[in-house]
Amino acid sequence: MIDTTFEGFRYHKPLPNFYKIENPKNPKSEITEELVDGLLDLALRYNFSGISYSKLSDDFKKEFEIDFDNVIIFKFLMGDDLIEMEQSPEKCRLMDEEFQEYGLHVYEFADFLRKNGFAAELIHPLADDLSMRAIAMQSNDCMITRSNMCLFKEGITVGFFMIHTSIENLPFKEENDMLWVKDFCSTCGVCIDRCPEGAFDEDENFLRKLCTAHREGCNECLLRCPFYKRGYDKVKKRYDRMVKK
Ligand code: SF4
Ligand code: SF4
Structure with a gap:
């Protein structure tokens, strides 16, 4: 059943079902470059900074007991004005608001893929049993800094949401050029x-x-x-x- 009100992503609560389109019965596994570009355009339209792709290794799947391989990472840059605010409950509230607003759009990205014949499911961004950073690292497109931030080339203040999908031929990076x-x-x-x-x-x-x-x-x-x-x-x-x- 589809929710009509979005109450946000919360720790220890199930992922809201805010999709408008059901997953296809027989999902496709090959995407065209044109559709990959279309998904990126859609993300950029909502002010996301870019997309990365993780192909999860068998060892990784075993470690986290998961049964999917292909992950699309939608990245956004947290607002500098918020980062630079004095710490306070209000700052935490505003940061959560920013996070939830970006997250809401990710359902639209999943619907875009579903509409085009692919299976697409959000990964709970606050899951207890799964490390989002560990999945991000499987993209070969970021590094965890000493201060435990996930650094992508577009910045150290990147937040992200993820979708796992049936698409097998995403432009996965083979090597990480950020190991330095x-x-x-x-x-x-x-x-x-x-x-x-x-x-x-x-x-x-x-x-x-x-x-x-x-x-x-x-x-x-x-x-x-x-x-x-x-x-x-x-x-x-x-x-x-x-x-x-
Ligand atoms: S570069 Fe940043 S994260 Fe790395 S040690 Fe220096 S301050 Fe810490
Ligand atoms: S690690 Fe960074 S964010 Fe965490 S308490 Fe220390 S200074 Fe603050």
Whole structure:
């Protein structure tokens, strides 16, 4: 049954059924470039920053006990004005509002695929038993930074939603060309020095339980991160100069 009111994505609550079109009975598995472009155009129209694709490995599927392989990642950039706001309950509320508004459009993206003969299901963005970041990493299109942010080339403030689908021939990336980020982070450490909560252990590993980003809207480390201040390309140039020396 299809909901007529969208109450949002919530932890420990089932995914809202906000589709307008049912999945096809015999879904197709091959998509044309034209339709891939059409999906991207639709996402850009709603201010998403881009799309990435994850082909999940057998080991990964086993680890998370899932039975799908093909994932489309719809990325959006969180608003700088929100990121730069002082932490407060109001900031958390506004950030949630922004997240829910983007998420609502993802049902339309799934409907676009269903209408064109493909199976398409949203993945619960707040699932308890599945790591969205781990799925994102399978795209070979991002890296998890030392401060536990998911960095894509368009920015470190990317939020995302995901759809799994019957489409087998998506433009999956074979290799990750962002592996250098780990090395760069190991020379930086600004997030560790600036964290007011001490959310890193003595080996400088991130401690999720101590981080107040989601509870209170802390973005202290993010605001000081070179990837936020300068952007991906400039940091990459700096890194390339560093390793040449
Ligand atoms: S502040 Fe430095 S160490 Fe921390 S995530 Fe950003 S680049 Fe990496
Ligand atoms: S968001 Fe705040 S609490 Fe979390 S790691 Fe960054 S500085 Fe620390």
